[in-house]
Amino acid sequence: MTPFLEMHGISKTFPGVKALNRVDLRLRPGEVHVLAGENGAGKSTLMKIMTGVYKADPGGVIRVDGQDTVIRDPVHARALGISIIYQELAVVNNMTVAENIYLAREPLTATGLIDRRRMNADARAVLAELDISIDPDTKVGSLSIGQKQMVEIARAISYSSRLIIMDEPTASLSHHEATVLTRMVRKLAAQNIGIVYISHRMDEIFEIADRITVLRDGETVDSRPASEMTRDLLVRKMVDRDLSQLFGEHLSHATDQVLMSVRGLGLKRPTAQGARVGDVSFELHKGEILGFFGLVGAGRTEVMEMIFGSRAHVGHIAIDGREVRIESPSDAIAQGIGFVTEDRKEQGLVLGMSVRENFSLTHLADYCRLDVVNRRREAEACRGYVRSLGIKTPSTEQKVLNLSGGNQQKVVIAKWVARRPRILIVDEPTRGIDIGAKAEVHALLNRLASEGMSIIVVSSDLPEILAISDRVVVLKEGRISGILGRHDATQERVMLAATG
């Protein structure tokens, strides 16, 4: 079958960086094509060229339906039948499902007003075609992330897309929603629509892919049918290292000394959406890595936000046996708690600031005399962390905006580690970062625990939780449904506690 989209010798140079170097890619109709590679391998850049956001350097060729084509801009790409669903979903929460699907091309009545009835009917037809049971008249803001994604897919289909690019679509979905999405992808492929699927999750890649193309450092290093690919081979192609080197032995550094004890923690004001978190009690030991697992909506993040003071709580928190009052993040920080938040861009970083300025924001006083910042000392300390955490950045003066996701995550971790908290909470520390960086983050957390830091790891990645934790706390619908020791915590038992 002739490819729908063919790319030959595509290069893209940014000032100082060659993001893509003579990449080839052939996308056939009805094929689920997984694009794999570490962060910074060039996947996003390639996607942006396919959708006309970036122009490729001269010399490459793009063919659509066998015709040489210059994709001028995203609107042109959509007209050619190429749609994209970004990780950060592009929906307007205050508008209805139908309004979102037909945004900027609303059907009009003879008098020039929006024909709401036809718009809703059309939207209903598109949703029905895809077996999506969402009322076109509901506000998108009230939908779950998985449902919003379905709305985006419906929008792409309503444009008669022939190629849909999905950028880590399952990254923020629950297990169930991910299964629904996977079925949807297969169904689209069966309708002869091509899918470009970007993912870091191994299970998912092998479940869904017809073909896998691996990018590394901006070059195509491999492309073959999924049936001819193995996990080990894929990882080796992606990182140029062996899997066994990536995940080290787990050594527990937990002591008997209870550092923090939480009693009857619950939300002061229940949120409209999400779990009614309450009655949460657990202990955290010195040097322990405590895993927190639960399905999306189980209330993991809420618990951490209460401990960190960014969400009002009832109940008691004691550190070193003394009850502490935590009503704001600065209270928590004063008690020696650090919080690596889930959302780097919204909560973790000031994107317009440099690596150095982001790094020192948590502990700027360390470099100050009479409130005047000693920038030389600040930069020196920052360079030390850039080196020891392997943060890839041209200099400490680079804006974090320009770093890849994995390196941004390391900056967030660095800014907290440098403060030397006694308790470090990390929420989804490896979401959206590649397998190499993941292993480095795990090694770092282990090292910090060995130095006596107590760490709470929240993750929806079960293998990660099991690999790294000394004990696992499982949350279900806002309550603790199990606390399992390392040797009792198997995939099955944890999953059972989370769902059963």
Add this chain to the structure above:
Amino acid sequence: MSVSGQKTTEATPASSSLWRELAQLRHVREINVLAAMLIVGALISFYTPYFLTTNNLMGVFRAFSLTAIMSIGMVMVIITGGIDLSVGSAMGLASLVTALCFDAGYGTGFSIAAGLGVGVTFGLVNGLLITAIGLPPFIATLGTLSIGRGLMYMITHGVPVTPDTPEVFSVLGQGYVGPVPVPVVIMLVLMVVFALVMRRTRFGRHVYATGGNEHAARLSGVKTGRVKLAVYVLSSTIASLAGIIGFSRYLSAEPASGFGSELDVIAAAAIGGASLAGGVGSVTGAVIGAALVGVIANGVVLLNINTYAQQAITGGVILIAVSLDVLRSKLTGGNG
């Protein structure tokens, strides 16, 4: 192995050429505005040599010094992502209260303190409305702007207040240090002080972080509420100082004094590179922005252009300056 243990001595490449340094300067916003001002100045002096006389230049400096002083406070507010529309009212009411104090027979020190007190009050009200109640800055300061104006008319009944003042007080607005008018000296001192505060201190860094990403700043331990309260108090207090200086110059507190000046002040900050979205801007940029507007105003007079055109020209300058800035960041940013 300890993570923080290793200090590094790795230095940046020592042999960065002069050319590279100069090329770097191109990215500094203040340099662009300064260059624009020099070009405009050169053009004006080409047509009228009087422009470059000490006499005229000092007059120009004094004319824009009050706007520039207020823009120093304003730019800090704008960097936090806020706006302070009430500076004109704070300025006017401060000059009025100072005049009334003199009128009631109080001394210079008390009268000035009372004027500054007006500014502190404005700032506290603005800051608390914004941080404690959660009003958008635009609305909060729009309200206090109106209240300030209303109070001025209620107090004066539309008649200027012209008290007797001691000789020493008029130094503030009318005096000279060598050839330099005192208001200009105050402007320069404030500029240097606050430029250092913003660039070198923890407070300054927290102001930028609050505007850059308030949520992340708060989660990093920055007390963003206090930072915001502080910038509004600074802005209003600096504006009230400008009001006192203005009163000292003319020794008459007009009921309409300061009206509309908030727009000139915001314009100066914007021309100087401050982004109303927050996180970006500088004190020196704002002062240079005010200077550019001042030089243009002077040129309009010297070149016998219709003075009504001055406002339109200033508007054009704002649009060109900010457009160039936006276009430039589009060109240099966006690699991913």
